[in-house]
Amino acid sequence: MLNICGVDVSKNVLDAFVASSGTYARFANDADGIAALAVLCRAEDVELVVMEATGGQERMAYLLLWQAGIGCAVVNAAAVRYHARSKGLLEKTDRIDAAVIASFAAMKDVQAGDPPDVDQLHLKALVTRLSQITCDLTVQKQRLSSCDDAEARASLDEVISLLKRQARHIEGEIASVIDDDPLWAKLAEAFSSIKGVAGRTIAILMAELPEIGLISNKAVSKLAGLAPLADDSGKRKGQRHIRGGRERVRSILYVISWIACKYDNSLAAFHRRLIEAGKPKMVARIAVAHKILVRLNAKAREARMEMQIAT
Structure with missing residues (x-):
């Protein structure tokens, strides 16, 4: 059985629990804190670090731990919570959560995920940002449609123009990233052969x-x-x-x-x-x-x- 370190992730801190020794430690969720977590994992002969998906707050730890040569996996938070309830654990603290993550990973025989691909992460960040801009544009256009004041309309027009420029710029960046990768370029060509599938769908x-x-x-x-x-x-x-x-x-x-x-x-x-x-x-x-x-x-x-x- 793998020696697993469960990590409960929040915006500012990482709570780590090493299953084999019962060691618990808290680290800052930044580059220095993650480096210190990597030191602990090596000292404890940790073979796998497991953390919950937390809306992106786990991404830096996942990336930097892999770069430090420590295998990582991300598991579903709801599944971990169900596991805790099945064990009769009604209490919830960061330390308990880290221990439960390690227990869940051992029970489910969780294996290390794929090492992070920097280009993939970059493309995903661009696609996410384009989606955010598109949503912002929709909101601003709705506000413009219900606005009668000339000065307020001018302000909304200015914001809409800025968002449109940003959208065009990011669309160009996404196209360049895809074109620069031979496999992605080949996939994009294959996808676009299906009628109705265009640039944004391909990027997503x-x-x-x-x-x-x-x-x-x-x-x-x-x-x-x-x-x-x-x-x-x-x-x-x-x-x-x-x-x-x-x-x-x-x-x-x-x-x-x-x-x-x-x-x-x-x-x-x-x-x-x-x-x-x-x-x-x-x-x-x-x-x-x-x-x-x-x-x-x-x-x-x-x-x-x-x-x-x-x-």
Whole structure:
């Protein structure tokens, strides 16, 4: 069994618990604190550091620990909390949470994740920022539409112009990052062959779903949150719903599903059959999004194979 260090991550601190020795320590969630955590892990012969996904607050620790040669994994926070309840732990402190993370990782035989890819992280940061700007633009335009004061409208126009310039700049940066990577460029070419799939969709797929083309259709559907999950018990056959997964990928595929139906007769016919069978419109749209994802996964698999043959 691996010697595991569970780390409870917050904005400013990292609480670490080494399972084998029961050692507990707190570090600052910055470069110096993470370096000190790495020293502790080496002293305790830690083989794996496990932390919860905390909305990005764990990224620096994950990156720097890997760079220090210490394998890391990120686990689902809700799953860890359920594990704590199953053990009868109703108390919740940072120290307890770190110990529970280590216990959960041991029970589930968690293995080290993939070493962080700096280019992948950079692309994801750009895509995230573009999404933020797009949301800000929507808000400012809504405010402009309901504003009658000339001076206030001028201020809103100025902000909208700035956001549009930033959006164009980041779109250009994203395109450059993708074009500079031979594999990403090949994948982008393959994805764009599907009608309705354009620049932003491609960027989100690259940033949020790097596993595309490497795993099965069922697995990629689960990752994107587009796989209907069973809800059966005994004789009861519950209605299947999608949930979880990578929200940004699911959302963009749902958005483009309608566009794709306009240009692809087979998708349009598939959507029409579902509607005629009595399926709700949203269910039909999700089914189309799922079919698009399966096609994208197949395109990515072919593109990766061609790259391997070429090299």
